[in-house]
Amino acid sequence: MQCKIQCVTFNRCRCPAHSHMHSLFTYHPGTYSNNVFFFFIIFQMACSNIRYGEGVTKEIGMDLKNLGARNVCLMTDKNLAKLPPVMAVLDSLTKHGVKYECYDSVRVEPTDSSFKVAIDFVKKKDFDTFVAVGGGSVIDTCKAANLYACNTEAEFLDFVNAPIGKGKPITGPLKPLIAVPTTAGTGSETTGVAIFDFEDLKAKTGIASRMLRPTLGLVDPLHTLHMPTRVAANSGFDVLCHALESFTALPYNMRSPCPSNPINRPAYQGSNPISDVWARHALHMVSKYLKRAVRDPDDVEARSGMHLASVFAGIGFGNAGVHLCHGMSYPIAGNVKTHKAKGYDVDHPLVPHGLSVVLTSPAVFTFTASMCPERHLEAAEILGVDVRNVKLGDAGFVLADTVKNFLYDLEVEDGLSAIGYSKDDIPVLVKGTIPQERVTKLAPRSHTEEDLSNLFAASMKLY
Structure with missing residues (x-):
């Protein structure tokens, strides 16, 4: 027996401008239809695993060993490469015998060009895990490098947000990425977003997908003392x-x-x-x-x-x-x-x-x-x-x-x-x-x- 169509009424927002706005949603139990357009009645909660505490960076070598990492790409920028946050990561990797290669050419406020340079770097290697040590510029660059290293046939604009790019969904898993934020601002260690300046347009855009979220964010407040x-x-x-x-x-x-x-x-x-x-x-x-x-x-x-x-x-x-x-x-x-x-x-x-x-x-x-x-x-x-x-x-x-x-x-x-x-x-x-x-x-x-x-x-x- 065919299910009856159910009409469900949902309250919107309690503020005066919205309080009168109720909507009817046509709901077909158990199905989605490309021909039926209705308002969102579902939201999804997604977040990276977060570990917080003074000195937590010391654990990153053990985390990488636990992930089975054999060849790690460590991304940062040239200024941070000389500062204690990166030194703390390198000490932990060395202590636990983790093989790594450092890419320190991340641009502060990255562009599509700087993303592409980082992507070309990782495509030539056989990295199985990524580590980003820095602010949003570093973490976002690392997300993009990971994405295109795992989708070698993709063109750059394939995953960039529409209407600037094609906005294609990311369908496959990426390599593990551990983010170590050194600034207290972007929250990039928690999100599936990578932002960059699109130079032709002279404006920022980005890539947005839950698949981009770091596997783990190590939030060490000691790093913010260097800002x-x-x-x-x-x-x-x-x-x-x-x-x-x-x-x-x-x-x-x-x-x-x-x-x-x-x-x-x-x-x-x-x-x-x-x-x-x-x-x-x-x-x-x-x-x-x-x-x-x-x-x-x-x-x-x-x-x-x-x-x-x-x-x-x-x-x-x-x-x-x-x-x-x-x-x-x-x-x-x-x-x-x-x-x-x-x-x-x-x-x-x-x-x-x-x-x-x-x-x-x-x-x-x-x-x-x-x-x-x-x-x-x-x-x-x-x-x-x-x-x-x-x-x-x-x-x-x-x-x-x-x-x-x-x-x-x-x-x-x-x-x-x-x-x-x-x-x-x-x-x-x-x-x-x-x-x-x-x-x-x-x-x-x-x-x-x-x-x-x-x-x-x-x-x-x-x-």
Whole structure:
């Protein structure tokens, strides 16, 4: 007997803008249909194994032996290669007799070209395991090298996010990858995302798949003590925006269409009950530790707290996603002219990722708050604001001012104009944002090109 079609009604979001929105889903028990488009009613929790603690890096040699590693590729950058985090890894590998080869040519803020150089390096070797020691640039480069070493026939754009690339799903397993993060920001040790500057477009894009997630993340807070002050600040702003964006993202059950096969379910699904837990907790830790971690490099408690906050925010946004701050940040970083960020030992113009993200955040949260004001107010409250007498209509302004206060107190550049942009650059920045639909479509409020132009204009000066 054929099953009857069931109609199931789901509540969306409890905030005023969404509370009236209920949807009917046509559900065929036990089947998916390519011809039936309905909203997401399922979300998936995915995360790398994480091991945390002071000195945990010493265990990596044993982990590699336990994995049966015979030939390890250790990736880092030239600056880190001389610092204690890499030395600690090498000592452990040597102690436990693990054979390895070091690739130290990772570019800070990698490009498609630098990804390809790393990929060519590993394709010529017979590595069975990967180790990434560094920040997001190193970990993301290692993810990409692992992916293409395991898919030797693939063209580079095959797995790159659409519409820039073909966005093909990754169907096979990759080699084990152990990530040892040395910054407290990207959360790349927890996620299935690898981001790079696509040079032709002058904007960032990436590869997103749960298959990219590291096998293990060894989070050793001692490594964060080596971060320069501005690196600690910009990394911390990335944590802040990861948490704020994932917490305010479009709810997962307002996404459509539902994937016809689980393999096509995106890593970034929209805010959901599990990601909310991690985002809230990350915000609490940012509120407590960020300013301390920046102002006092020897504050082990604060630096450790931000390292853990990065993990928590990574788990949150790795399953929920980010939205406009990140989408708009990609052309900001990609079109940099002459600005060289303080605290970064690089030989090329650089707007660090966390800085490019946070400079638009006051404008973004002012814009998105009308769709879910309670969430924006809750975030502001977690960050230390008394919101008891604040009207819902002022939620965006309150959260924006809260973020601005963080930036002002930590002496952040005064908007996009301070890093070399003017209003004449806005059309180029908008053009670079439009292809970032993987993240921008997660914004809780729909937006036009004119809206994006206005957001960039509002971000030219902050104080």
